Amino acid sequence: MSKYGKEIMIGLVPVVIAFLVFMGVNVVPIVLMGVILGSLFYMTRMRAGVGGVGGDRGKTKSKPPAYLTFEDIGGQERAKGELKEALDFLIKHEEIKKFGIRPLKGILMEGPPGTGKTLLAKAAAHYTNSIYVAASGSEFVEMYVGVGAGRIRDLFKEARQRAVKENKESAIIFIDEIDVIGGKRDGGQHKEYDQTLNQLLTEMDGIHTTDAPRILLIAATNRKETLDSALLRPGRFDRHINVDLPDKKGRLHILNIHMRNKPIADDVSMDKVAEETYGFSGAQLESVMNEAAIYAMREQSELISQGHLSKAVDKVMMGEKTDRETTSDERKRVAIHELGHAIVAEHVRPGSVAQVALSPRGKALGYVRHQPQQDQYLYTKPFIENQIMVALGGAVSEEIFYGHRSTGSKGDFDQALQLVQTMIDSGLTELGIVNLQMVTKEEYTKENGAILDRLIATTHEVLANYRPVFEQSLEILIKEETLSGDRFRELMKQFSTAA
Known part of the structure; x- marks a missing residue:
C-alpha cells in the first residue's frame, strides 16, 4: 500500500466510526475486530521480513549468486576439456538430435582430495545454465532403513522442482563421496546401504534425456575401484573423468x-x-x-x-613450527638423523638438498628440504631404490653413531615400505610380474625384507664414508639450527677434495 493510501485510510476510518456512532450503531465489536485483524496483518508482514517503518525493517535483500566459471579453475585443462565436451551433449540439442546421440545421464570424476572436483561441478552448472543441487554421500547414511533412499528421491525431486520454478532447461545434481553409498555389494553390507544404492540406480534409470527439465548426475570419488559395477556401466555414469594433481x-x-x-x-x-x-x-x-x-x-x-x-x-x-623444547642429546640425535638423509640425498642426486633444519615443525623435530625436481610420472628401479636409501639414511646414521635407532624413524620406514610395495606391484623385484593375490604372505615378507636389508647395507656403506662431513656439519647445525644446501655442498666438496 502506498503512503497516500495509508493517509486516506487513516483519515477515513475515524470519519466512518463517527458516522456509525451518530447512526446509533454499537461500534465496540467492530473496533475490536479491526484491532485484531490489524495486529495479525502487522505480525504477518513482520514475519515475512517486510514490516516496520517504511516497510524496510527486517527486509532480507537477496544478493545475486556468485558464479564459478571454468576460467576460475586452474591446473585441470584436460579434465575441463573432457567435462565441457560431455556437457555439450546437454545443451546442443539440435546437433545431438541430428546425429542421434543420447545425452549423458551421469559423469563420474575421480581424483585425489583437493584437486577441484566440486569446483568443476559448480562450473558445469554455470556452463550449462543449470540448477545446481549438491549433497554428500555421507548425508544419506542413516541407521534407519529407508531414510537414505527417501533422501535420494527428495534430491531428484528438488532438482526438478527448482528447475521448473526458475525456468531452467536442466539441473545438475552433484554427489560427493559417492563411494560411501555406491560401494560394491558383496552381501555383507548393511541393508540401508543397499536400499540407498538401489534407489540411486532407479532414479538414474528414470532419467529420460528427452524430458524437460533434463537431469545430469555428477559424482566424485577418491576410490573408483570400490564402486559397484552397476553404477559404472554405460547408461548410468557414461563418462569417467580423472581429476589429477596439477603439473x-x-x-x-x-x-x-x-x-x-x-x-x-x-x-x-x-x-x-x-x-x-x-x-x-x-x-x-x-x-x-x-x-x-x-x-x-x-x-x-x-x-x-x-x-x-x-x-x-x-x-x-x-606443519607450523612448534615450541617443543628438546634436550641437548635429542637435538644432537635429530641433527645426525637429518644429516643422514641429506648426505644420502646429495650422494644419489647431487644438488638436491636445499636446506637442513633442526627446528621442530609439525610432528617432526627436524627436516631436510629438497630442491624442486621436474615433474615425473614414470620411475625406474634405480630411482626408487635411491629414494628408499634417502628415507633410510636417518635411521642408518643413528645406528652408526649410537649403535641403535629411535622412534623418530617411523615415518621414514612407512615411506620406504610404500616404495618397496610400488616396486613389487610394478614387477621390479625378484618376484617378477605377479598377481599379488597369488603371492603368499611369507613370499611377500621375504622379498620385502631382502630389498630393505640390501639397501640398508648400501646406505650404511655410503654414510660410513662421509663421517668427516657429519662431524663438520653437526657443529654448524646445532649452533645455527639451519644449514643451507650450498654450504652443505661446500663441506661435501671439501671432503671429496681432501679424499
Whole structure:
C-alpha cells in the first residue's frame, strides 16, 4: 500500500466510526475486530521480513549468486576439456538430435582430495545454465532403513522442482563421496546401504534425456575401484573423468589465480613456487598463498615476499613450527638423523638438498628440504631404490653413531615400505610380474625384507664414508639450527677434495 493510501485510510476510518456512532450503531465489536485483524496483518508482514517503518525493517535483500566459471579453475585443462565436451551433449540439442546421440545421464570424476572436483561441478552448472543441487554421500547414511533412499528421491525431486520454478532447461545434481553409498555389494553390507544404492540406480534409470527439465548426475570419488559395477556401466555414469594433481604449468596457473587479490612483491617468482610445490593439490596451493599472506601480516610487511612464500610451502608441507623444547642429546640425535638423509640425498642426486633444519615443525623435530625436481610420472628401479636409501639414511646414521635407532624413524620406514610395495606391484623385484593375490604372505615378507636389508647395507656403506662431513656439519647445525644446501655442498666438496 502506498503512503497516500495509508493517509486516506487513516483519515477515513475515524470519519466512518463517527458516522456509525451518530447512526446509533454499537461500534465496540467492530473496533475490536479491526484491532485484531490489524495486529495479525502487522505480525504477518513482520514475519515475512517486510514490516516496520517504511516497510524496510527486517527486509532480507537477496544478493545475486556468485558464479564459478571454468576460467576460475586452474591446473585441470584436460579434465575441463573432457567435462565441457560431455556437457555439450546437454545443451546442443539440435546437433545431438541430428546425429542421434543420447545425452549423458551421469559423469563420474575421480581424483585425489583437493584437486577441484566440486569446483568443476559448480562450473558445469554455470556452463550449462543449470540448477545446481549438491549433497554428500555421507548425508544419506542413516541407521534407519529407508531414510537414505527417501533422501535420494527428495534430491531428484528438488532438482526438478527448482528447475521448473526458475525456468531452467536442466539441473545438475552433484554427489560427493559417492563411494560411501555406491560401494560394491558383496552381501555383507548393511541393508540401508543397499536400499540407498538401489534407489540411486532407479532414479538414474528414470532419467529420460528427452524430458524437460533434463537431469545430469555428477559424482566424485577418491576410490573408483570400490564402486559397484552397476553404477559404472554405460547408461548410468557414461563418462569417467580423472581429476589429477596439477603439473607445473597447472600449479603456476592456480597460484596466479589465488595471487590476484594479494599484494605480491615485484621480485617474487611464481615459477619457482610452482617448482617447489611438486605434488601439491589445488587446495594446498590456495593454502600456500593464504599462509604467505598471513606471514606477511605477522611481520607487518606491506608486500608478500619470496621468503614468505617459502615459509608457507614448508608449513603446508610439514606443519607450523612448534615450541617443543628438546634436550641437548635429542637435538644432537635429530641433527645426525637429518644429516643422514641429506648426505644420502646429495650422494644419489647431487644438488638436491636445499636446506637442513633442526627446528621442530609439525610432528617432526627436524627436516631436510629438497630442491624442486621436474615433474615425473614414470620411475625406474634405480630411482626408487635411491629414494628408499634417502628415507633410510636417518635411521642408518643413528645406528652408526649410537649403535641403535629411535622412534623418530617411523615415518621414514612407512615411506620406504610404500616404495618397496610400488616396486613389487610394478614387477621390479625378484618376484617378477605377479598377481599379488597369488603371492603368499611369507613370499611377500621375504622379498620385502631382502630389498630393505640390501639397501640398508648400501646406505650404511655410503654414510660410513662421509663421517668427516657429519662431524663438520653437526657443529654448524646445532649452533645455527639451519644449514643451507650450498654450504652443505661446500663441506661435501671439501671432503671429496681432501679424499
